[in-house]
Amino acid sequence: DSGVTQTPKHLITATGQRVTLRCSPRSGDLSVYWYQQSLDQGLQFLIQYYNGEERAKGNILERFSAQQFPDLHSELNLSSLELGDSALYFCASSEGTSGAARYNEQFFGPGTRLTVL
Amino acid sequence: QKEVEQDPGPLSVPEGAIVSLNCTYSNSAFQYFMWYRQYSRKGPELLMYTYSSGNKEDGRFTAQVDKSSKYISLFIRDSQPSDSATYLCAMSQGGKLIFGQGTELSVKP
Numbered sequence: 001d002s003g004v005t006q007t008p009k010h011l012i013t014a015t016g017q018r019v020t021l022r023c024s025p026r027s028g029d030l031s032v033y034w035y036q037q038s039l040d041q042g043l044q045f046l047i048q049y050y051n052g053e054e055r056a057k058g059n060i061l062e063r064f065s066a067q068q069f070p071d072l073h074s075e076l077n078l079s080s081l082e083l084g085d086s087a088l089y090f091c092a093s094s095e096g097t098s099g100a101a102r103y104n105e106q107f108f109g110p111g112t113r114l115t116v117l
Numbered sequence: 118q119k120e121v122e123q124d125p126g127p128l129s130v131p132e133g134a135i136v137s138l139n140c141t142y143s144n145s146a147f148q149y150f151m152w153y154r155q156y157s158r159k160g161p162e163l164l165m166y167t168y169s170s171g172n173k174e175d176g177r178f179t180a181q182v183d184k185s186s187k188y189i190s191l192f193i194r195d196s197q198p199s200d201s202a203t204y205l206c207a208m209s210q211g212g213k214l215i216f217g218q219g220t221e222l223s224v225k226p
Contacts, residue, residue: 002160033213043161043205045213056213090160092214104149104209108160 003027004109006091012115018079021112023091025072031055031094032074033106034066038087049074050096081116088113120144123206123217132226136193140206140217143187149209150182152191154202155219161205165191196224 003026011019025032034046045058049068060066063081068074078085092106123140130136138152149168153161165180167173167189173180179192193200203219 002162004160031212035214042218043214043216045215048212050212056211058213088158094212104212105151105163105166106214107163108153110160111158113158 002107002109004091004093004107006089006109006112008112009110010113010115012117013081014117015081015083017081017116018077019081019114021076021078021089021091021114023074023076023093023109025074025091025093026107029093029095029107030072031096031106032068032072033092033094034060034074034076035090035092035108036087037090037111043090046076078114083116086114086116118143119218120215121206121208121217124220125218127221127223129223129225130196132196132198132224134196134224136196136200136222136224138191138193138204138206138220138222140189141187142189142208144208144210145184145187147208147210147215150180150189151207151209151214152178152180153205153207153216155205156202164204198224198226200224 005024030051033048037043046060048056066076088111090111092108094106152165155161170184177194181190205219206217207214
């Protein structure tokens with residue numbers, strides 16, 4: 001158990017809908033990262049937040065957005081869903097951001113499996 | 118060309134064998150290198166973490182980084198059926214991780 005929690009575990013929805021995925025980082029971790037894992041693209045970085053502020057962005061679609069709240073939990077919002085958005089979505093957390101070596105150690109949650117029908 | 122290349126396998130070995138997993142990369146700026154293990158439909162689990170070139174050992178696992186060749190390896194000694202999983206190499210760039218495609222490993226009893 002990494003200490004990172006994600007809800008829900010599974011989500012089934014229809015095209016065009018909007019969903020929210022939730023993540024709670026490990027106790028004491030300030031950075032939260034979101035990744036998408038699909039069979040064809042592998043594990044891809046989406047976005048990072050550090051202590052409430054956006055720090056880095058990957059190939060995140062404009063239909064996707066995220067935020068980190070004062071209690072450090074994070075939410076990933078996916079809207080106007082398409083069949084191709086079906087994937088595993090992982091949240092990871094780390095102690096800090098770039099800099100000291102230990103800040104780069106990212107611990108992953110169990111993931112949310114999204115199925116768009 | 119992808120920034121991180123990893124042979125997807127699958128790789129099948131008998132129990133007790135030494136397993137060698139490898140990744141190559143193209144960005145010489147990478148300094149932090151990681152290996153994750155992922156069981157089917159589970160979250161990736163951090164196995165090994167290495168900064169810059171050199172070796173790091175942890176129990177049956179040894180990670181090697183050769184920055185001059187842009188090549189990293191993970192060795193598993195005395196492999197066990199419980200080691201059967203997908204192994205992902207990852208490199209850190211400004212906080213985000215860039216992953217290889219993962220190598221699927223099967224250790225047969």
